[in-house]
Structure formats: structure tokens, C-alpha cells
Amino acid sequence: KILGRPRYIVAPMVDQSEYAWRILSRRYGAHLCYTPMLHAKIFSENQNLSFQFCANDPQALLAAAKLVENDCDAVDINLGCPQHIAKRGHYGAFLMEEWDLIADMVRLLDKELAIPVTCKIRVYPDVAKTIEYAKMLESAGCQLLTIRRVKESVSIPVFANGNILYKENVEECIKATGVDGVMTAEGNLYNPALFAGEHPAVWRMAEEYLHICRDFPGSADTSAIRAHLFKIFAPCLNEHPDLRTRLAATIHLPDFEDLVQQFKSRITSTVGDHPAYNPGTWELDARGFRVLPSWVCQPHFRPELPTAESRVADLDAAAAAASTAEAGVDGGDATELTEEQKERNRKREERKELKRKSREAQAEKLAAKKARMNEGGKNSLCQHPTCGQARSVKCPFGMCKSCCRGRKWEGVAEFDAVISEAVAKTAQPSPVVPMAPDGEAQPPAQQHYLCEAHKVTTAVVAAV
Secondary structure, eight states, X not given: OTTOOOSEEEOOOTTTSOHHHHHHHHHTTOSEEEOOOEXXXXXXXXXXXXXXXXOSOHHHHHHHHHHXXXXXXXXXXXXXXXXXXXXXXXXXXXXXXXXXXXXXXXXXXXXXXXXXXXXXXXXXXXXXXXXXXXHHHHHHTOOOEEOXXXXXXXXXXXXXXXXXXXXXXXXXXXXXXOOSEEEESHHHHHOTTGGGTOOBBXXXXXXXXXXXXXXXXXXXXXXXXXXHHHHHTGGGGGGOHHHHXXXXXXXXXXXXXXXXXXXXXXXHHHHOOOSBOXXXXXXXXXXXXXXXXXXXXXXXXXXXXXXXXXXXXXXXXXXHHHHHHHHHHHTTXXXXXXXXXXXXXXXXXXXXXXXXXXXXXXXXXXXXXXXXXXXXXXXXXXXXXXXXXXXXXXOTTOOOHHHHHTTTTTTOHHHHHHHHHHHHXXXXXXXXXXXXXXXXXXXXXXXXXXXXXXXXXXXXXXXX
């Protein structure tokens, strides 16, 4: 009741369901939006908003939830994330066998919060175990579940999630499963007007999104904006490779806006200034999906994973091509590349160029951030030019542990300067060697160093 019985829900998406995107999604029919998943231990707007946390510590989760209790309508616990980061942090789907811990987290939030606690979970291969899992969460105090196949077994609201291509799929899913609402993630990213039943022009959605970003400063960062535009323009990016390359390197809002206007100019000059596409009767392809022009937002279909047989066939084809090329060279008649091979090589080079420009843009952004922090005297980031991790308090060169251990400071001008300074300050050519209790010098292996860089500095000074 607090959430208003939502039917159309936008899922929590890391770096993608930020405030600006939630505003856009609500304009096109979303009843409930989630924030990106937030880690409870490091977490220190408006109507129908649910905050999602990942956690494995009930007290840390409660402390984080208390911070947002007055600014949202519900708190959701992520018990379904299957990604490597969740495995490393021991949360999400990797808590599925720790029912006591999960129950403690749900029970504590239900007791201490004035707003509902909800859970997003995954199913077990065994349907009976999934139902038992859902009942355990319900008895612990969970007031809403996002899952499949358990609606009949619990009395709390249940959301279905996944495989939503068009608005009609939402109603079909609700009718077939009896769930209370349907959640979508990728469907919303590629067509934010999905719940409105529209296929709007890509430039129109991009324009509206950027207007929101401008009207609400700080509502989206550069990486989120770029990622959204890549998905919105996905159907037509291959038709405009130069604009795709520019998009990968763009970092400022005015430049994003200029880029969208260039997309708009090219598209409208070809197909006309149409705000959306609705032919009345949909043409379907062989799979039963709508045939849509490249200038409109449309569903995203994940590519099918290659089978073992297809991978073997690809390897055999590559080996045969290599043998043919080698035979041609040995026979003095070089084998010419086919048009397909040339196109593949061209795309490979384009991807390399995109990655290079993206790395340069990220490096520029990181350098600017470090410069701002240096001006404020609060630079707590690793001093390596391409690293944005927290610096180690032990490293005399201001590196993080990974960069220091990986010797990334070698060849960096700042490190060379520190070495030179350390050598210049050394009055004696031999370093002071720690003494063991019996008066004998400790062997080098027993000497203690603050970090790897300190060890190398000591060695360099000792060698002078």
C-alpha cells in the first residue's frame, strides 16, 4: 500500500538507474523505480522510490537503511546478484545457502524501520526449495518479493522480472503468472518508453534525457550519460561510425548535447521528423518479433551463447584459413583476404580505436579529479596516473597496494625524483642494518619494509 501497488517497475541497475534516468522512466509509465545497488558498509527523492542494498552484516545494513529511511518508500535487499563482484564481496546470490543470516537481516530491518523491507532473489533449480525460501523470507518480515513461480505460495506481493520486450508482454506476464507487477532492466535501458507502449525516435529520448541532466545538475555523471546514449542509439550506431567514435570519447554535457543534435540532423534528413514509430499493424520477423526501423528505440536481444559445437567449428575454420594462407605464401601466390575478412579487420581496428579514446577520456577525467583534490589538500587517491584506487598509508610514494606491489611506480617521474632525493640525503654509502638481539646483523630477508617501493628505494640507496 505504501508503494501504491505498482505494476510497472524499473529494476536496480549499477551505474544506470541514477536519478536522471528514474525521472525519464517515470515520465513514460514506470510506477516504481529502484536506485542502483548500494553497499551497506560504504553508504554514508521522491515518491515511489526503493533503495537497494547489498550486505552480509545485519547491523551494517540497518545503519545504512536508517540513513535513507525518511527519503524513500522501501528498502530492498539484493539477494539475487550472480556476478563476480558479489562473489568476492559475499553478498547477493552467494548468500542463498545462509538462510539464518538472511532471516536475521530481514527480521532486523522489519523491526527497526518504519518502511517496508523487500527482497530480490533468484530461484533454485528445485521449485519446492524456492517456495520454501520465499516462505522463510515472508515469515522473517519481507513484504515484497521479486522472483518467478512462487506467487501461489506466499501472501505478500510478488514481482516478475525479465524477458520483457513490449508493453503487451507485461500484461501477458501478469495474466499468466498472477504476479502483482513486472520489473524490467535492459528493456528499459534500450527503450525507456517501454511501459508507455511506444517506440520513440532515438534522438527524441536522448534529447529528453539530456534536458533532465541539465535541469537537475548532479543527477547523472559522465559514465552514466555515455552508457545510456550508447544503448538508446544502439540500433543506428553502425550507420554512423564517426559519431559512435565521438560518443566514446565525449565527457562534457554540452558535447553530448551537440552529438545528439548531429544524430538528429542525420536521421531526420533521411526519414523525416517523426517523434515515434507506430504503423498500426506490426510486421513480424520469422521469430515473431516486431520489425522496427533503426531510428527508433527497440528491444534488446542478448546474443545467444556459442555452443561447444560452434566453437569447435570456428576453430576449425580459423585453422583452415591459416593453412590456406600459409600454402599461398609458400607457393609464391599470396592469398587475398575476402570481403568478410576485410570487414572483420576493419571492425577490429575500430574497436581498438574506441577503446583507446575511451582510455584517454577516462585518464583525463581521473587527472582532473586528482587535480581538484590536490588543490583542496585532500588527495587520498593513488598517485599513479591511471589508477583511481585509495592510496596506501604506508607507501611513501602515495601508491595503492596493487600499484606498489606491481611496481607501477618504476619509470614514473615522481618516483625517480624521490629516488634521487633519497640518494642525495644519504650521508653514508651503506644503509643502517637492523641488529638481531644477539648483536649480529639480520639477513636481508628479515628486514622490514613499509612497502615494495620502500624496499627498492632502500636497495638503490644502499648501492650508491
